[in-house]
Amino acid sequence: MARLQDKIIIITGGARGIGAAFCKAVAAEGAVVIVSDVRDGAGTVKAIEAEGGRAIFIHSDVANSKSVNDLINDVVKRYGRIDALVNNAAIFANLQRQNFFEIGEQEWDDVMAVNVRGPFLLCKAVAPVMMKQKAGKIINIASGTVFKGQTGITHYVTSKGAIVALTRCVARELGDYNINVNAIAPGLTMSEGVLSNPQMTGAGANATLNTRALKREQQPEDLTGTLVFLCSSDSDFMTGHTMVVDGGSVMR
Amino acid sequence: MSKLFDLTGKTAFVTGAASGLGYAMAEGFAEHGALVTLADANRAGLDAAVAKLNAAGHQAMAVELDVREPAAIRSAVAGAAKHYGKMDIVVANAGITGGAPISEEAGHIENIDLETWNNVVKINQTGVFATLQAAAAVMKPQKSGRIIVTASISGLRTSEVSGYPYTVTKAAVIHMVHLAAIELAPYNILVNGVAPGPFMTNIAGGRLFREPERVKAMANSVPLKRMADPQEIKGLALLLASGAGSFITGQVIPIDGGSTAL
Numbered sequence: 001m002a003r004l005q006d007k008i009i010i011i012t013g014g015a016r017g018i019g020a021a022f023c024k025a026v027a028a029e030g031a032v033v034i035v036s037d038v039r040d041g042a043g044t045v046k047a048i049e050a051e052g053g054r055a056i057f058i059h060s061d062v063a064n065s066k067s068v069n070d071l072i073n074d075v076v077k078r079y080g081r082i083d084a085l086v087n088n089a090a091i092f093a094n095l096q097r098q099n100f101f102e103i104g105e106q107e108w109d110d111v112m113a114v115n116v117r118g119p120f121l122l123c124k125a126v127a128p129v130m131m132k133q134k135a136g137k138i139i140n141i142a143s144g145t146v147f148k149g150q151t152g153i154t155h156y157v158t159s160k161g162a163i164v165a166l167t168r169c170v171a172r173e174l175g176d177y178n179i180n181v182n183a184i185a186p187g188l189t190m191s192e193g194v195l196s197n198p199q200m201t202g203a204g205a206n207a208t209l210n211t212r213a214l215k216r217e218q219q220p221e222d223l224t225g226t227l228v229f230l231c232s233s234d235s236d237f238m239t240g241h242t243m244v245v246d247g248g249s250v251m252r
Numbered sequence: 253m254s255k256l257f258d259l260t261g262k263t264a265f266v267t268g269a270a271s272g273l274g275y276a277m278a279e280g281f282a283e284h285g286a287l288v289t290l291a292d293a294n295r296a297g298l299d300a301a302v303a304k305l306n307a308a309g310h311q312a313m314a315v316e317l318d319v320r321e322p323a324a325i326r327s328a329v330a331g332a333a334k335h336y337g338k339m340d341i342v343v344a345n346a347g348i349t350g351g352a353p354i355s356e357e358a359g360h361i362e363n364i365d366l367e368t369w370n371n372v373v374k375i376n377q378t379g380v381f382a383t384l385q386a387a388a389a390v391m392k393p394q395k396s397g398r399i400i401v402t403a404s405i406s407g408l409r410t411s412e413v414s415g416y417p418y419t420v421t422k423a424a425v426i427h428m429v430h431l432a433a434i435e436l437a438p439y440n441i442l443v444n445g446v447a448p449g450p451f452m453t454n455i456a457g458g459r460l461f462r463e464p465e466r467v468k469a470m471a472n473s474v475p476l477k478r479m480a481d482p483q484e485i486k487g488l489a490l491l492l493a494s495g496a497g498s499f500i501t502g503q504v505i506p507i508d509g510g511s512t513a514l
């Protein structure tokens with residue numbers, strides 16, 4: 001039995017990496033997936049269709065309110081509702097490591113615009129739709145680095161800390177409307193983006209791996225069970241929580 | 253269709269399974285194909301629970317035991333493992349409230365008698381420890397397993413409506429989860445906890461069903477503005493017991509309608 005049969009689910013940053021794995025996983029559970037990204041998402045859509053799943057690609061820049069509103073309006077026009085929104089798009093895998101005092105103002109602002117303003121704008125745009133439905137699921141992708149204070153990417157870690165906070169606040173404000181808002185905090189995951197950045201692999205990755213109870217690399221597929229759970233009615237009494245999925249590095 | 257949450261052929265052992273959350277978890281596992289062993293001190297409740305599962309076409313067995321007796325838990329888990337040839341999932345769930353909250357006179361520190369304290373520690377803390385010992389004894393040699401502990405949001409956050417014995421024992425098992433997760437990871441044993449908020453169960457001698465005013469106040473304090481049905485624990489337990497949760501360990505996950513928002 002499919003767990004997300006006919007659910008309308010938007011996943012931002014779905015063109016590659018963890019987002020693409022999320023798209024495939026919810027499609028495999030019967031959902032209709034809206035793959036959204038600034039990058040072309042045709043590959044994700046094709047992979048889903050090849051497995052008999054349903055998906056469309058809608059280009060959208062999460063940092064831009066017009067683009068976000070267009071995305072939400074387009075989905076409502078096509079399907080009449082939105083069952084789940086997954087805020088996965090972020091500036092991450094391409095970042096270069098540097099001390100916090102070396103991070104330029106522009107780079108800081110760019111990270112905040114995509115990683116914090118993006119999910120905020122999407123929550124804001126989808127809220128009236130879900131409030132009217134009196135049902136909905138919002139899943140924000142945070143990061144385990146928040147709980148560790150990972151060095152070298154302070155703008156990123158700070159932005160993900162904001163996601164944990166955003167998740168709590170929005171959960172409380174939307175609780176009355178039967179809308180669940182939760183986050184997932186992954187550990188370092190071997191997404192395409194991470195694999196293509198030498199600073200994210202090698203010695204640094206090994207050090208991270210050694211902080212885990214389960215000493216192996218994390219793959220995007222290690223996150224899909226939790227995402228499916230949070231998109232489904234199985235998580236109806238959970239809200240405001242950030243679930244750490246990282247092989248037991250951060251324990252809460 | 254994916255097999256992410258499938259438990260076909262897996263074996264599970266749940267304490268406190270005659271009622272409430274324990275029963276729901278056992279039923280949820282069985283609905284996904286697991287062979288379940290229900291352990292509880294309440295013989296009549298146990299028999300009814302197992303009969304209900306078997307009537308629904310599931311495979312369930314009963315073991316009457318009191319979690320205050322570590323030897324009984326050890327032999328029950330070992331016995332079920334021997335019967336099925338393995339033990340994949342153990343849930344240390346049996347627990348009681350006990351001791352009034354600090355908002356009431358009877359819950360003030362000088363009024364908690366040590367008999368009450370010791371009894372709650374025996375069930376909620378030592379009972380969980382003994383269940384983990386029993387689980388590890390069979391899972392270490394098989395080099396796989398999932399352990400789930402039922403904690404409580406009372407173990408995460410204290411408040412006026414918490415009582416000493418309950419809150420402290422629930423906090424203790426949260427540390428137990430973290431420690432066991434580290435120790436048992438090399439054996440491919442994942443250890444996690446669930447921290448429920450208010451669920452409509454028979455806890456506290458069925459008080460929730462007798463005191464609608466109290467329940468209304470509890471429900472209103474939850475961001476989702478309601479109590480949970482025991483059925484709603486099933487999905488989280490399944491995540492932690494199945495392939496879907498294969499990289500989750502050492503986590504204590506609130507399922508509380510947003511009360512803690514951790």
Ligand SMILES: NC(=O)c1ccc[n+]([C@@H]2O[C@H](COP(=O)([O-])OP(=O)(O)OC[C@H]3O[C@@H](n4cnc5c(N)ncnc54)[C@H](O)[C@@H]3O)[C@@H](O)[C@H]2O)c1
Nearest residue numbers: 013017018038039061062088089090092093188189191193
């Ligand atoms: N990979 C990891 O180790 C890891 C760990 C913790 C958290 N995360 C988080 O998981 C998510 C996915 O990570 P990933 O490793 O797949 O990263 P990635 O960089 O490969 O993927 C992010 C996707 O988001 C898209 N994107 C970027 N800016 C966008 C914008 N303005 N609008 C729309 N789409 C945009 C990118 O095009 C890309 O497809 C991110 O939120 C990331 O922070 C990743």
Ligand SMILES: NC(=O)c1ccc[n+]([C@@H]2O[C@H](COP(=O)([O-])OP(=O)(O)OC[C@H]3O[C@@H](n4cnc5c(N)ncnc54)[C@H](O)[C@@H]3O)[C@@H](O)[C@H]2O)c1
Nearest residue numbers: 268270271272273293318319347404448450451453454455
């Ligand atoms: N119901 C809630 O709101 C809530 C909230 C947080 C945590 N919990 C926890 O959930 C767990 C299950 O409680 P529930 O709410 O389902 O209550 P419940 O009373 O409905 O079920 C508890 C079961 O445990 C059994 N039990 C009690 N003491 C035992 C002993 N010494 N040995 C063996 N079995 C014993 C009882 O017979 C009963 O069948 C407990 O650990 C409880 O602390 C419940």
